[in-house]
Amino acid sequence: MTPVKDVFIAVIGAGGVGKAFLSQLEGLSQRLATQSSSRKLSVILVSRSTKTLYSPQYSPLPFDNLSTKLADSTQQTLSLTEVIDFLAAAPAKSILIDNTSSQDVADQYPQVLAKGISIVTPNKKAFSGSFKLWQDIFSSAAASGAKVYHESSVGAGLPVISTLKDLVETGDEVTKIEGVFSGTMSFLFNSFAPTEGSGGKWSAEVTKAKELGYTEPDPRDDLNGLDVARKLTILARLAGLPVESPTSFPVQSLIPKELESVASGDEFLQKLPEFDSQMEDLKNAAEKEGKVIRFVGSIDVAKKVVKVGLEKFDRSHPIAALKGSDNIISFTTKRYASPLIIQGAGAGGDVTAAGVTGDLIKVLERL
Numbered sequence: 001m002t003p004v005k006d007v008f009i010a011v012i013g014a015g016g017v018g019k020a021f022l023s024q025l026e027g028l029s030q031r032l033a034t035q036s037s038s039r040k041l042s043v044i045l046v047s048r049s050t051k052t053l054y055s056p057q058y059s060p061l062p063f064d065n066l067s068t069k070l071a072d073s074t075q076q077t078l079s080l081t082e083v084i085d086f087l088a089a090a091p092a093k094s095i096l097i098d099n100t101s102s103q104d105v106a107d108q109y110p111q112v113l114a115k116g117i118s119i120v121t122p123n124k125k126a127f128s129g130s131f132k133l134w135q136d137i138f139s140s141a142a143a144s145g146a147k148v149y150h151e152s153s154v155g156a157g158l159p160v161i162s163t164l165k166d167l168v169e170t171g172d173e174v175t176k177i178e179g180v181f182s183g184t185m186s187f188l189f190n191s192f193a194p195t196e197g198s199g200g201k202w203s204a205e206v207t208k209a210k211e212l213g214y215t216e217p218d219p220r221d222d223l224n225g226l227d228v229a230r231k232l233t234i235l236a237r238l239a240g241l242p243v244e245s246p247t248s249f250p251v252q253s254l255i256p257k258e259l260e261s262v263a264s265g266d267e268f269l270q271k272l273p274e275f276d277s278q279m280e281d282l283k284n285a286a287e288k289e290g291k292v293i294r295f296v297g298s299i300d301v302a303k304k305v306v307k308v309g310l311e312k313f314d315r316s317h318p319i320a321a322l323k324g325s326d327n328i329i330s331f332t333t334k335r336y337a338s339p340l341i342i343q344g345a346g347a348g349g350d351v352t353a354a355g356v357t358g359d360l361i362k363v364l365e366r367l
Protein backbone atom coordinates (compact mmCIF):
# COMPACT_ATOMS: atom_id res chain seq x y z
CA MET A 1 0.00 0.00 0.00
CA THR A 2 1.23 3.52 -0.82
CA PRO A 3 2.18 5.32 2.41
CA VAL A 4 -0.04 8.32 3.25
CA LYS A 5 1.79 11.62 2.86
CA ASP A 6 0.86 14.71 4.85
CA VAL A 7 0.33 17.93 2.90
CA PHE A 8 0.23 21.12 4.95
CA ILE A 9 -2.15 23.89 3.92
CA ALA A 10 -2.15 27.57 4.90
CA VAL A 11 -5.14 29.70 3.89
CA ILE A 12 -4.68 33.47 3.76
CA GLY A 13 -7.93 35.45 3.44
CA ALA A 14 -11.30 34.44 4.87
CA GLY A 15 -13.76 36.70 3.03
CA GLY A 16 -16.46 35.62 0.57
CA VAL A 17 -14.17 33.25 -1.33
CA GLY A 18 -12.03 32.22 1.66
CA LYS A 19 -15.01 31.07 3.75
CA ALA A 20 -16.53 29.12 0.84
CA PHE A 21 -13.12 27.56 0.18
CA LEU A 22 -12.69 26.43 3.81
CA SER A 23 -16.01 24.66 3.60
CA GLN A 24 -15.04 22.94 0.31
CA LEU A 25 -11.65 22.05 1.80
CA GLU A 26 -13.33 20.25 4.68
CA GLY A 27 -15.33 18.17 2.16
CA LEU A 28 -12.22 17.42 0.10
CA SER A 29 -10.25 16.42 3.17
CA GLN A 30 -13.04 14.01 4.23
CA ARG A 31 -13.31 12.54 0.72
CA LEU A 32 -9.56 11.95 0.57
CA ALA A 33 -9.70 10.19 3.95
CA THR A 34 -12.57 7.86 2.91
CA GLN A 35 -11.07 7.14 -0.53
CA SER A 36 -7.87 5.85 1.12
CA SER A 37 -5.94 8.55 -0.77
CA SER A 38 -2.18 8.73 -0.47
CA ARG A 39 -2.59 12.38 0.65
CA LYS A 40 -3.73 13.65 4.02
CA LEU A 41 -4.56 17.34 4.17
CA SER A 42 -3.70 19.26 7.32
CA VAL A 43 -4.72 22.90 7.63
CA ILE A 44 -2.07 24.44 9.84
CA LEU A 45 -2.76 28.15 9.41
CA VAL A 46 -5.64 30.46 8.52
CA SER A 47 -5.35 34.21 8.50
CA ARG A 48 -7.03 37.46 7.57
CA SER A 49 -5.64 40.99 7.58
CA THR A 50 -5.41 41.35 11.36
CA LYS A 51 -5.78 37.79 12.67
CA THR A 52 -3.82 34.54 12.50
CA LEU A 53 -4.83 31.11 13.80
CA TYR A 54 -2.09 28.52 13.49
CA SER A 55 -0.71 25.34 14.86
CA PRO A 56 2.93 25.91 15.91
CA GLN A 57 3.57 22.13 16.13
CA TYR A 58 2.00 21.50 12.66
CA SER A 59 -0.83 19.40 14.10
CA PRO A 60 -4.01 19.90 12.01
CA LEU A 61 -6.50 22.61 13.02
CA PRO A 62 -9.98 21.08 13.36
CA PHE A 63 -12.31 22.27 10.55
CA ASP A 64 -15.36 23.02 12.67
CA ASN A 65 -16.06 26.77 12.92
CA LEU A 66 -12.61 27.61 11.57
CA SER A 67 -13.51 31.13 10.41
CA THR A 68 -15.20 31.93 13.74
CA LYS A 69 -12.17 30.60 15.61
CA LEU A 70 -9.98 32.79 13.38
CA ALA A 71 -12.09 35.85 14.19
CA ASP A 72 -11.73 35.04 17.92
CA SER A 73 -8.04 34.11 17.76
CA THR A 74 -5.79 35.70 20.36
CA GLN A 75 -2.59 34.31 18.83
CA GLN A 76 -0.02 36.86 17.75
CA THR A 77 -0.63 37.91 14.12
CA LEU A 78 2.13 36.53 11.90
CA SER A 79 3.67 38.73 9.21
CA LEU A 80 3.76 37.35 5.69
CA THR A 81 7.47 36.61 6.04
CA GLU A 82 6.76 34.68 9.23
CA VAL A 83 4.00 32.71 7.49
CA ILE A 84 6.41 31.80 4.67
CA ASP A 85 9.13 30.73 7.13
CA PHE A 86 6.58 28.70 9.10
CA LEU A 87 5.49 26.85 5.93
CA ALA A 88 9.06 26.38 4.71
CA ALA A 89 9.95 24.69 8.01
CA ALA A 90 6.96 22.28 7.83
CA PRO A 91 7.93 18.59 8.04
CA ALA A 92 6.26 17.84 4.64
CA LYS A 93 5.20 19.61 1.44
CA SER A 94 3.09 22.70 1.95
CA ILE A 95 0.66 24.75 -0.12
CA LEU A 96 -0.26 28.40 0.34
CA ILE A 97 -3.82 29.32 -0.64
CA ASP A 98 -4.01 33.09 -1.20
CA ASN A 99 -7.68 34.12 -1.02
CA THR A 100 -6.87 37.83 -0.68
CA SER A 101 -6.66 40.52 -3.34
CA SER A 102 -3.45 41.81 -1.79
CA GLN A 103 -0.59 43.08 -3.98
CA ASP A 104 1.79 42.68 -0.99
CA VAL A 105 1.01 38.96 -0.79
CA ALA A 106 1.26 38.61 -4.59
CA ASP A 107 4.68 40.29 -4.64
CA GLN A 108 6.02 37.53 -2.36
CA TYR A 109 5.08 34.63 -4.68
CA PRO A 110 8.59 34.22 -6.17
CA GLN A 111 10.05 33.89 -2.64
CA VAL A 112 7.28 31.49 -1.58
CA LEU A 113 7.81 29.26 -4.63
CA ALA A 114 11.61 29.40 -4.27
CA LYS A 115 11.17 27.74 -0.86
CA GLY A 116 9.29 24.85 -2.47
CA ILE A 117 5.86 26.03 -1.27
CA SER A 118 3.15 25.64 -3.94
CA ILE A 119 0.55 28.38 -4.48
CA VAL A 120 -3.13 28.23 -5.40
CA THR A 121 -5.03 31.52 -5.73
CA PRO A 122 -7.92 33.47 -7.27
CA ASN A 123 -5.89 36.70 -6.73
CA LYS A 124 -5.19 38.41 -10.07
CA LYS A 125 -2.53 40.79 -8.78
CA ALA A 126 0.57 38.61 -9.22
CA PHE A 127 -0.23 37.51 -12.77
CA SER A 128 -1.37 40.90 -14.02
CA GLY A 129 1.30 43.07 -12.40
CA SER A 130 4.66 43.76 -14.04
CA PHE A 131 5.91 41.27 -16.64
CA LYS A 132 9.02 40.85 -14.48
CA LEU A 133 6.93 39.58 -11.57
CA TRP A 134 5.22 37.12 -13.97
CA GLN A 135 8.61 35.85 -15.19
CA ASP A 136 10.00 35.64 -11.63
CA ILE A 137 6.99 33.59 -10.49
CA PHE A 138 7.29 30.97 -13.21
CA SER A 139 11.10 30.76 -13.17
CA SER A 140 11.02 30.39 -9.40
CA ALA A 141 8.43 27.59 -9.66
CA ALA A 142 10.42 25.84 -12.40
CA ALA A 143 13.60 25.97 -10.31
CA SER A 144 12.07 24.61 -7.09
CA GLY A 145 9.45 22.28 -8.56
CA ALA A 146 6.71 24.02 -6.58
CA LYS A 147 3.39 24.42 -8.41
CA VAL A 148 1.35 27.56 -9.05
CA TYR A 149 -2.28 27.53 -10.20
CA HIS A 150 -4.69 30.46 -10.57
CA GLU A 151 -7.80 29.29 -12.47
CA SER A 152 -10.16 31.62 -10.59
CA SER A 153 -8.15 34.75 -11.43
CA VAL A 154 -10.13 34.97 -14.72
CA GLY A 155 -13.85 34.11 -15.01
CA ALA A 156 -14.05 32.89 -11.38
CA GLY A 157 -14.56 29.08 -11.42
CA LEU A 158 -15.13 28.87 -15.20
CA PRO A 159 -12.43 26.72 -16.86
CA VAL A 160 -10.87 29.61 -18.79
CA ILE A 161 -7.20 29.40 -17.88
CA SER A 162 -7.01 25.59 -17.98
CA THR A 163 -8.70 25.61 -21.41
CA LEU A 164 -6.31 28.22 -22.79
CA LYS A 165 -3.28 26.36 -21.39
CA ASP A 166 -4.52 23.11 -22.94
CA LEU A 167 -5.06 24.79 -26.33
CA VAL A 168 -1.53 26.20 -26.28
CA GLU A 169 0.16 23.07 -24.90
CA THR A 170 -1.52 20.76 -27.40
CA GLY A 171 -0.13 22.85 -30.24
CA ASP A 172 -3.25 24.74 -31.28
CA GLU A 173 -2.76 28.28 -32.51
CA VAL A 174 -4.91 30.78 -30.61
CA THR A 175 -5.72 33.67 -32.92
CA LYS A 176 -8.32 35.60 -30.96
CA ILE A 177 -9.75 35.75 -27.44
CA GLU A 178 -12.78 37.89 -26.84
CA GLY A 179 -15.47 38.21 -24.21
CA VAL A 180 -17.22 39.80 -21.28
CA PHE A 181 -14.89 39.34 -18.33
CA SER A 182 -16.61 41.30 -15.59
CA GLY A 183 -19.80 40.26 -13.81
CA THR A 184 -20.44 43.90 -12.95
CA MET A 185 -20.10 45.14 -16.54
CA SER A 186 -22.18 42.21 -17.74
CA PHE A 187 -25.01 43.08 -15.35
CA LEU A 188 -24.82 46.80 -16.19
CA PHE A 189 -25.01 46.42 -19.96
CA ASN A 190 -27.53 43.56 -19.94
CA SER A 191 -29.88 45.92 -18.04
CA PHE A 192 -28.90 49.24 -19.69
CA ALA A 193 -29.00 47.95 -23.28
CA PRO A 194 -31.00 44.71 -23.24
CA THR A 195 -31.59 42.79 -26.47
CA GLU A 196 -35.33 43.22 -25.87
CA GLY A 197 -36.93 46.34 -24.36
CA SER A 198 -35.28 49.69 -23.80
CA GLY A 199 -33.39 49.39 -20.49
CA GLY A 200 -33.01 52.05 -17.80
CA LYS A 201 -30.94 55.20 -17.53
CA TRP A 202 -27.22 54.53 -17.17
CA SER A 203 -26.87 56.21 -13.75
CA ALA A 204 -29.96 54.36 -12.45
CA GLU A 205 -28.49 51.01 -13.56
CA VAL A 206 -25.15 51.77 -11.87
CA THR A 207 -26.96 52.73 -8.65
CA LYS A 208 -29.07 49.57 -8.81
CA ALA A 209 -25.99 47.41 -9.40
CA LYS A 210 -24.33 48.97 -6.36
CA GLU A 211 -27.43 48.40 -4.19
CA LEU A 212 -27.49 44.74 -5.24
CA GLY A 213 -23.84 44.34 -4.22
CA TYR A 214 -22.61 43.82 -7.82
CA THR A 215 -20.13 46.71 -7.75
CA GLU A 216 -17.14 47.58 -5.62
CA PRO A 217 -17.97 50.00 -2.75
CA ASP A 218 -16.88 52.80 -5.12
CA PRO A 219 -18.35 51.84 -8.54
CA ARG A 220 -15.53 53.73 -10.27
CA ASP A 221 -13.29 50.76 -9.36
CA ASP A 222 -15.38 48.71 -11.82
CA LEU A 223 -16.07 51.43 -14.37
CA ASN A 224 -12.38 52.27 -14.91
CA GLY A 225 -11.94 48.97 -16.80
CA LEU A 226 -8.81 48.00 -14.85
CA ASP A 227 -10.26 44.73 -13.52
CA VAL A 228 -10.99 43.61 -17.09
CA ALA A 229 -7.56 44.84 -18.22
CA ARG A 230 -5.93 42.67 -15.53
CA LYS A 231 -7.78 39.57 -16.77
CA LEU A 232 -6.82 40.34 -20.37
CA THR A 233 -3.19 40.75 -19.31
CA ILE A 234 -3.22 37.25 -17.82
CA LEU A 235 -4.82 35.64 -20.88
CA ALA A 236 -2.60 37.52 -23.34
CA ARG A 237 0.52 36.36 -21.48
CA LEU A 238 -0.71 32.76 -21.47
CA ALA A 239 -1.33 33.08 -25.22
CA GLY A 240 2.31 34.13 -25.63
CA LEU A 241 2.19 37.93 -25.70
CA PRO A 242 4.66 39.56 -23.31
CA VAL A 243 2.21 42.26 -22.15
CA GLU A 244 4.11 44.65 -19.89
CA SER A 245 1.23 45.63 -17.57
CA PRO A 246 -2.55 46.15 -17.56
CA THR A 247 -1.97 49.82 -18.35
CA SER A 248 0.22 49.16 -21.40
CA PHE A 249 -2.71 48.78 -23.86
CA PRO A 250 -5.86 50.82 -24.55
CA VAL A 251 -8.48 50.55 -21.81
CA GLN A 252 -11.67 52.60 -22.08
CA SER A 253 -12.82 54.04 -18.78
CA LEU A 254 -16.54 54.66 -18.32
CA ILE A 255 -15.92 57.31 -15.67
CA PRO A 256 -16.73 60.79 -17.03
CA LYS A 257 -13.54 62.92 -16.87
CA GLU A 258 -15.30 65.45 -14.63
CA LEU A 259 -16.07 62.75 -12.04
CA GLU A 260 -12.65 61.11 -11.90
CA SER A 261 -11.55 63.15 -8.91
CA VAL A 262 -14.76 63.54 -6.89
CA ALA A 263 -14.08 62.55 -3.32
CA SER A 264 -16.34 59.53 -2.77
CA GLY A 265 -18.32 56.81 -4.52
CA ASP A 266 -21.53 58.33 -3.15
CA GLU A 267 -20.74 61.76 -4.60
CA PHE A 268 -19.89 60.05 -7.91
CA LEU A 269 -23.31 58.34 -7.98
CA GLN A 270 -25.05 61.60 -7.07
CA LYS A 271 -23.46 63.45 -10.02
CA LEU A 272 -23.58 60.61 -12.56
CA PRO A 273 -27.11 61.48 -13.88
CA GLU A 274 -25.64 64.73 -15.32
CA PHE A 275 -23.70 62.55 -17.78
CA ASP A 276 -26.43 60.08 -18.75
CA SER A 277 -26.74 61.58 -22.24
CA GLN A 278 -23.19 60.39 -23.14
CA MET A 279 -24.08 56.72 -22.61
CA GLU A 280 -27.58 57.23 -24.06
CA ASP A 281 -26.05 58.57 -27.31
CA LEU A 282 -23.83 55.50 -27.64
CA LYS A 283 -26.78 53.19 -26.98
CA ASN A 284 -28.93 54.99 -29.58
CA ALA A 285 -26.18 54.94 -32.20
CA ALA A 286 -25.87 51.15 -31.78
CA GLU A 287 -29.65 50.73 -31.85
CA LYS A 288 -29.85 52.51 -35.24
CA GLU A 289 -27.66 49.70 -36.62
CA GLY A 290 -29.85 47.08 -34.90
CA LYS A 291 -27.10 46.46 -32.36
CA VAL A 292 -26.41 46.76 -28.62
CA ILE A 293 -23.29 47.97 -26.80
CA ARG A 294 -21.27 45.73 -24.51
CA PHE A 295 -18.08 46.25 -22.49
CA VAL A 296 -15.62 43.67 -23.80
CA GLY A 297 -11.99 42.72 -23.82
CA SER A 298 -10.25 41.30 -26.85
CA ILE A 299 -6.84 39.93 -27.77
CA ASP A 300 -5.79 39.65 -31.39
CA VAL A 301 -2.82 37.35 -30.93
CA ALA A 302 -1.43 37.58 -34.46
CA LYS A 303 -1.58 41.37 -34.55
CA LYS A 304 -0.49 41.58 -30.88
CA VAL A 305 -3.38 43.93 -30.12
CA VAL A 306 -5.04 43.87 -26.68
CA LYS A 307 -7.90 46.24 -25.89
CA VAL A 308 -10.72 46.79 -23.46
CA GLY A 309 -13.80 48.93 -24.04
CA LEU A 310 -17.24 49.35 -25.57
CA GLU A 311 -18.18 47.58 -28.78
CA LYS A 312 -21.38 47.07 -30.76
CA PHE A 313 -22.81 43.59 -31.30
CA ASP A 314 -25.74 42.20 -33.28
CA ARG A 315 -28.57 41.31 -30.92
CA SER A 316 -28.21 37.64 -31.84
CA HIS A 317 -24.46 37.56 -31.02
CA PRO A 318 -23.65 35.35 -28.00
CA ILE A 319 -21.97 38.35 -26.30
CA ALA A 320 -25.14 40.46 -26.71
CA ALA A 321 -27.42 37.66 -25.53
CA LEU A 322 -25.64 37.15 -22.19
CA LYS A 323 -27.88 37.16 -19.09
CA GLY A 324 -27.54 38.58 -15.56
CA SER A 325 -23.94 38.93 -14.45
CA ASP A 326 -22.59 36.00 -16.50
CA ASN A 327 -19.21 36.03 -18.21
CA ILE A 328 -18.53 34.73 -21.72
CA ILE A 329 -15.13 33.97 -23.17
CA SER A 330 -14.62 32.89 -26.77
CA PHE A 331 -11.42 31.38 -28.18
CA THR A 332 -10.85 31.39 -31.92
CA THR A 333 -8.02 29.06 -32.86
CA LYS A 334 -6.66 27.18 -35.85
CA ARG A 335 -8.63 24.12 -34.73
CA TYR A 336 -11.68 26.05 -33.48
CA ALA A 337 -12.37 28.34 -36.44
CA SER A 338 -15.93 28.42 -35.14
CA PRO A 339 -15.07 29.65 -31.62
CA LEU A 340 -14.86 27.56 -28.50
CA ILE A 341 -17.11 29.38 -26.03
CA ILE A 342 -17.14 29.23 -22.23
CA GLN A 343 -20.06 30.91 -20.49
CA GLY A 344 -21.53 31.05 -16.99
CA ALA A 345 -21.31 32.69 -13.60
CA GLY A 346 -18.15 34.78 -13.46
CA ALA A 347 -18.43 35.79 -9.80
CA GLY A 348 -19.62 34.48 -6.45
CA GLY A 349 -17.95 32.87 -3.46
CA ASP A 350 -18.92 29.26 -4.14
CA VAL A 351 -18.00 29.12 -7.83
CA THR A 352 -14.76 31.04 -7.30
CA ALA A 353 -13.81 28.77 -4.40
CA ALA A 354 -14.60 25.75 -6.60
CA GLY A 355 -11.92 26.95 -9.03
CA VAL A 356 -9.49 27.20 -6.11
CA THR A 357 -10.39 23.73 -4.80
CA GLY A 358 -10.05 22.28 -8.31
CA ASP A 359 -6.57 23.79 -8.56
CA LEU A 360 -5.66 22.39 -5.14
CA ILE A 361 -6.62 18.91 -6.36
CA LYS A 362 -4.31 19.38 -9.38
CA VAL A 363 -1.43 20.39 -7.11
CA LEU A 364 -2.06 17.37 -4.85
CA GLU A 365 -1.88 15.09 -7.90
CA ARG A 366 1.41 16.62 -8.99
CA LEU A 367 3.31 17.08 -5.72
Ligand SMILES: NC(=O)c1ccc[n+]([C@@H]2O[C@H](COP(=O)([O-])OP(=O)(O)OC[C@H]3O[C@@H](n4cnc5c(N)ncnc54)[C@H](OP(=O)(O)O)[C@@H]3O)[C@@H](O)[C@H]2O)c1
Binds near residue numbers: 012101124152156
Ligand atom coordinates in the same frame (compact mmCIF):
# COMPACT_ATOMS: atom_id res chain seq x y z
N1 LIG B 1 -15.80 37.22 -4.94
C1 LIG B 1 -15.76 36.85 -6.21
O1 LIG B 1 -16.80 36.65 -6.87
C2 LIG B 1 -14.45 36.65 -6.91
C3 LIG B 1 -14.40 36.19 -8.24
C4 LIG B 1 -13.17 35.96 -8.85
C5 LIG B 1 -12.00 36.23 -8.16
N2 LIG B 1 -12.07 36.71 -6.86
C6 LIG B 1 -10.84 36.98 -6.16
O2 LIG B 1 -10.80 36.23 -4.97
C7 LIG B 1 -10.05 36.93 -3.97
C8 LIG B 1 -10.89 37.03 -2.69
O3 LIG B 1 -12.09 37.70 -2.99
P1 LIG B 1 -13.21 37.94 -1.87
O4 LIG B 1 -14.44 38.34 -2.58
O5 LIG B 1 -13.25 36.78 -0.94
O6 LIG B 1 -12.60 39.20 -1.10
P2 LIG B 1 -12.97 39.72 0.37
O7 LIG B 1 -14.33 39.25 0.76
O8 LIG B 1 -12.65 41.16 0.38
O9 LIG B 1 -11.93 38.94 1.33
C9 LIG B 1 -10.55 39.18 1.30
C10 LIG B 1 -9.93 38.52 2.51
O10 LIG B 1 -8.52 38.71 2.44
C11 LIG B 1 -8.05 39.18 3.70
N3 LIG B 1 -6.81 39.91 3.50
C12 LIG B 1 -6.59 41.04 2.79
N4 LIG B 1 -5.29 41.38 2.82
C13 LIG B 1 -4.67 40.44 3.59
C14 LIG B 1 -3.33 40.24 3.98
N5 LIG B 1 -2.36 41.06 3.61
N6 LIG B 1 -3.06 39.14 4.76
C15 LIG B 1 -4.04 38.30 5.15
N7 LIG B 1 -5.33 38.46 4.79
C16 LIG B 1 -5.64 39.51 4.02
C17 LIG B 1 -9.20 40.00 4.25
O11 LIG B 1 -9.03 40.17 5.64
P3 LIG B 1 -10.16 40.85 6.58
O12 LIG B 1 -11.24 39.81 6.69
O13 LIG B 1 -9.46 41.05 7.88
O14 LIG B 1 -10.58 42.09 5.89
C18 LIG B 1 -10.39 39.12 3.85
O15 LIG B 1 -10.57 38.07 4.80
C19 LIG B 1 -9.70 38.29 -4.59
O16 LIG B 1 -8.42 38.25 -5.13
C20 LIG B 1 -10.74 38.44 -5.71
O17 LIG B 1 -10.30 39.27 -6.76
C21 LIG B 1 -13.26 36.90 -6.22
